[in-house]
Amino acid sequence: MKKSGILFYLFLSLCFQNVLAQISTPPGFLNKNRQWVDSVFKSLTPDERIAQLIMVAAVSDVKRAVIDPKTSNPDFVEKLIRENKVGGVVFFQGGPVPQARITNRFQAASKVPLLIAMDAEFGLAMRIDSTVRYPYQMTLGAIQGSNDLIYEMGAQLAKQARRLGVHINFAPVADINNNPNNPVISFRSFGENKYKVAEKAVAYMRGMQENGLLTSAKHFPGHGDTGTDSHYDLPLIAHNTERIDSLELYPFRALINNGLSGVMIAHLSIPALDKTPNLPSTLSKPIVTDLLRHKLGFEGLIYSDAMNMKGVTKYFPNGKADAMGLEAGMDVLEFTEDVSKTIAEIKKSIAEGRISQAEIDFRCHKVLEAKAWVGLNHYKPVEAANLYEDLNPKSAELVNRLLTEKALTILKNENNILPLRELDTLKIASISLGADSITTFQKTLSLYTTVDHFVIPAKPSEAQLTELRAKLSSYNLLLVGVHLSSISPRGNYGLTDAMNSTLQELIATKKAVVSVFGNPYALNKILKPEAAKALLMAYQLTPYTQDLSAQLIFGAIPAVGKLPVTVNSNFPYNSGIETPALGRLKYTIPEEIGLDSRLITFKIDSIANMAVNQKATPGCVVQLAKDGKVFFRKAYGKHTYEGSKPVKLTDLYDLASVTKITASTLALMSLWDAKKFDLDATMKDYLPDFEKSNKADLPWRRVLTHSARLKSFIVLWKEAQNADGTFKKKTFSTTKSKKYPTSVVGDSLFIYKNYDKTIFKSIRDSPLNEKEGYVYSDLSFILYPQIVQRLSGENFEDYLKNHYYHKLGANTLTFNPKRFYGLDEIVPTERDTFFRMTQLHGQVHDEAAAMLGGLSGHAGLFGDANDVMKVWQMYLQQGYYGGQQLLSKDALFEFTRYQYPEMGSRRGIGFDKPSFKYTGNAPRYASPSSFGHTGYTGIMTWADPAWKLNYVFLSNRVYPTRENNKISQLNIRTAIMDVVYEALLK
Template sequence: MIRRKMILYLLALLIVLFLPGSGSAPAAQLTINENNSGETLTLYPGDIMELTLESNPSTGYAWQGDLNIAGVLEVIEHGFKSRGVLPGAPGEEYWLLKAAGPGSGSLSLEYSRSWEEDNDPVNRFAAVISVLEPVPQVSGGETPGREAGVPVFIDGVELDFPDQKAFIEDGRTWVPLRTIAEALGWQVQWDPGSGTATVLKGNREVRLQAGSALLDVDGRPRELAGGSQVRNQRIVVPLRDFCGILAVYSVAWDPGTGAVLIESGALEQLVAGLTLEEKVGQMLMPDFRTWNGEDVVACNDEISRLIREYHVGGVILFRENVTGTEQTVQLVDQLQKAAGAIPLFIAIDQEGGRVVRLQTGTVMPGNMALGAARSPENTYKLAKAIGKELNVLGINVNFAPVLDVNNNPDNPVIGIRSFGSDPQLVAEMGTAYIKGLHDAGVAAAAKHFPGHGDTSVDSHLGLPSIPHDLERLEAVELVPFREAVKQGVDMIMTAHVTFPAIDSTQAVSRLDGTPVFLPATLSEKVLTELVRNKLGFNGVIVTDSLKMKAIEDHFGPGEAVVRAVKAGADIVLMPGDLEESMQALLGEIRAGRISEARVDASVKRILGLKLKMGLLSEQGPASGEPGAGPEARLKAAQALVGCAEHLALEREAAEKAVTLLKNDGMILPFRLKDGDRVVLFAPWSDRLELMEEALGRIVQDAKIKDVKVDGFVYENLAALNEQQKKALFAADYIVLGSYSYDLESRVPGRHWLPGFALDTLAQAEEAGKPVAVLAIRNPYDIAYMPGAKAFLAVYGAAEGPNIPAGIRTIFGIVKPAGKLPVSIPDAGGGKNLYECGYGLEYPE
């Protein structure tokens, strides 16, 4: 209870004072030591940083390594400070380092004896340095951003300027004094008689007369560089200089977003107040799909105990957990109550299309359909609608979008989950998707880094490998992730895929004792060197599920979690065994093989995101949002989830995606008339039901009489049976729903799906009957049936708006407008039958 009260107190301090200053050194002088090992440190040009590490040269040990980073960081002084008067006394080795210019890199030191090359060092220090660009100089009296305002973020939360915006002038960012001071936890008093503002916090006092450059700081005179001004009846001050007087931890300029980033030091205080177990718990995100063989639709006592006992930072929900709107709201509320002082991330995979967890609400057509429609505006709208439905249910993290570039037609796990095979298209659609989720108040996770699109193995079932080197990754796979980082994506999810050209480190598989390359999820070269250092990502790195075969087969639960954290992961998703994972991490930390500073860096990122999203707020947001009570949220959810507006978006997006690849003889669209007979073929009953329902509505709306519809499921049939042949010979129109999910399912003679499709086309050709092929899932089906006269792709699955959109297109209700988001090779893979961007239209 005492621990809970202390955490609540720290949270209250964080929110009520809205991120108060920590009292640490001003931005221009940063002191770090061994406790900062594993952290990412942000500086800007001109900053001086002092590093001190315990040392005793008389023992022969010394810190080895070069701390200079060309053009970024330079050592300006290096020495030793003894703590005793006698020769040989221990002390501290120190370095003064100066930030030279924008860029990033790694600091790495090892404490060892130079002549003992074969022995492991007794200690290590490592940190990532990121030097951001300074506020740009402005000439000619211009004031860019004066009307719109310069964005200012405090610990990741954007500051609201109600009247006078922040602006740039004379190379400085100016802000209203009252706004910035109160946001940093200071009180502001105004004396209209003397025109003096007094800024107070604790025993500190800063006095400033409007328009003056002279301040009284704690009873001592001091000059404010740049002075102060009066704009719109508000005192405005230069942000960086004023924050230095208030002893704010860090102020930096982000050239990518054109924003000012302030770190107040409050998160450090909150992290320091947690126990080691609480810190490690924040890094764990388990699932509770089933309990004793039953789907978990409510939080039972045992689950509540596990959440409290292991201090977990989040829970991921699956389809089994979210059966209805009311049930989901209640489950989320129960989980959050079990969490205690620090709210949970409640996460889900609600990508749209083939990967949808909610059993109520809108489905949306999926990423490849969005890529075919090629409209960032539509993608934004759909993602925002998805986010709004999640938000109102209390789900605050969506593990989406998929940013894998699907350039391998044989990929069994990504496929239509990707926006396409063009890296720029994927980047454009992906960033629009991220913005949509953000504007709905939901965190986004770009996945699966550094790319799962060029594999032919499903990492749920095995360990895929990609041979490409960094140059190739930079040109293709990393393009969308770079853009996502610029967009401010909250999380990056790792891929369980090996990249031997990037990291050739091997481990011994527990499956059969053979050596295996480390997958990206467990690779320091990928997560730290590539994600953190090269891409400059400072958000949360989350692993893909550690229960997937790519990890589970080769590494034990404890080993996988430890390797992931050492590699640089902040959150381990679905650890195989919660208790074993927790104990394994605690053991490594207590043994010194993982520094507590490394854990602190992850926890700071996790809590920083929770703060940014408003999860740490004492007062919940407006009704219907995550902080509201379950009754208010339920009422709002029932009005929003699956609402008419979202269903209209869903339908419109699916229709814009339909792609016409062939229309020989202009046989499409089919024109129904009274008495026509239509035959529909689908591989499974759920797909057939969607086809029949869509056609039935067309007939009903057009008031066509006596239309005969025969629907057939051809599951496990490699050719037409007699009943199906009879119906085909009597038909006026035939719609063949084709389907494939991997290479095997597109090879005639090896799978029943292509066998049935080819037989149907042959029988229809012999009978002179028109057939429209509707590729339900993958557009690659046309590779094995190039002779089809009419072929459309809808990029769908078993549910959602894709199949109905295809039927409405075939029968002329809507016109095909989509363009291929992937290239389609021929069956032999020698050349492309259709290039990315191809798509036909109906004749006028």
């Protein structure tokens, strides 16, 4: 960046910091609904006004309670509400429906509607099950640029909390964590940079408050630089006032000046602010009143941290401490353990003049104003119906994915190894350390190429390690995931000695790319992590971090995160190496492209299940992508109607005629790029044997658009039969031999050597159709493998795999798949009752391709949906994929455009395209620029550049017989893609 650019950036940054520090907005709940507030206030006795300032703890699942189950169980809490008229409840462990029911029970028992609070720093999941868990604030601290997504997270959390009947979130954490050994804040902080902490805290706070949720920034005046957990002791902050004022207080000032509704006071000993020995800041008037209320001008609600914590109870008993807290200036006492004693002590403080009744009344008014602001003046019970669904919207999953994606941080990238390129040169193993089974990380890695997986538990046996060492020597790249089970330093972040030593061995191979799923400070516990080939910090161990880290490694997404804290001298604050995306498929959810998951899934499920239920096909796989983002992948049904094996996303299908455009046309485009294949040359130019045939002067452009008068097909196996149905000599044999070396099906039928020449001669000598016009023909495609070999010098299959499939990571694409896959991974097709007389399973369905040994240009290719889609994504991206331009843009343009529209032909070169009048060959809403193909076995692929849509449909509709054509009659294949078009059109 030029010097002028840097200065301008600094100027803007300072301006924004200045805005955060100077613009002041009072809390929005003040002076709201005064008529209701005054009415309720007048109905309260002096004791009840005190009680409005008290929040007690509750759980909705006593069995899981980590707090005292005697004082937090619903019966005990309800008694406090009825007898003492407390003002609020703080919920801890439980579940959403139980909490909703107990909330309604408590509200019904209360004279004044209760304020319900939770610690939900990273979502309701911080306290209750079956709810959304957003990233920790440390993870969010790694995000650069706009904080709009953090605002959106706050907005979503607010809606979820309010749906559950919760009115206050004790968040955001505004502490600046600059102590790697901090046992209590750490991952809960946005980081160590006060400006970034302030910006992100304000965005989070605004998202919550602007959507109806009260907040409480914590832990004032700053808990970030401590080595003691205030849950267990009273931490000491030894910094001077200048340091505290300039650093720790900065985020709180920014929040206050932006309308913060609440602040939580920490239990800290801070001699620079209050010299009273062992006095927690919670009980300090100089800190709560003089500093927060007067100097910083905070007008909102001041909450105590939990009054049962050792940070306060170590030196001050329950009740007495609570009264001292109000004397210091707090408005709300959280987690008061002995309500009766607390009220008695507060009344004593009033009687002795340490606090006035007027002060109590003023604070009671504020609490009531907050209650009115959250709508408790028109209280309605929590509706339990659809609660789980409402608390887990797909929009939350999208925000989770996007936040995680933007946070992932590369800390080492030797020779720019990430993102991975040239997949055909890599033999990859993945090793998940600290896991007990194949991980999400590993499953996503497998979406991109062939990866062999190994799992090493936290405490492996020596035998496991010995086996691992022996197997890894044959790989040239190791993708290592370090799965840390603890986010806290108390548990050494979940890093065992065995994991650490194993990791060092892997790093020492000089082949390891390491991804750390855990607290960034864990890098201080790992021996020489900087020696890895590449190091990726994912900040947490979640399905999102694992999934997206794998996608980043392969270049489906860029790396843009920066370290929000200083770990050590090797990894200082703001470390982070940016890497680009390489145009590989990204895997996400429909919401990322603006679609509704539930609606899309319901509609596609309906169509696919109809296909299975009406026996149009035993099963199928549907995969859809837009803008290079795979948003729908689902398998339906079983391999066979009578079988029990469910279809898997990774199952291989016989692609039938989709071979034409995923193999033959691909190879021809490549040769066209290399100027070895001319579309305007004639058949004799590349097939010398055709020089004297009736096809000699047919131009390839005509041939490839099915308009060269070629016959549709020749029943080649019939030509090998005698009139009585027996096979002619030198055609087939039931036993394998030198003369009959090639299997047509299994071990029961073999074809005569060099019989392919007979097949090619039969095509050469076949008559032409009398009339010109479009006639779909297999014949020329049978010839392309020999043309490719003649022009390239490589075997057809080798050419495709070496130049395309392996580079794309599309390694399931293969002919004769039984060489590499078990039959349980391959979906069967027809029960052949007229030629091969057997169940076809792992052999090509097409008879002509079978007679060519399973390898032909018109049929014979097998693969799974994901790998087929990679080829088609390359087509959509005009030949670009994985950082390589594998085909030219010109080739894609030329081959996928209408060639003879003036003749009414809808064909491209090899590719099918939409008819000019809708005939059902393509999706109804497909654009004129779209292209695709169908396959006889029940396959369809379609790409639409105008919409950037990519569609793969795999099925075995020919099982058990080809006579079943319901898949076309019911319009299954095109109807599924039209669901997406219709959704996008809306």
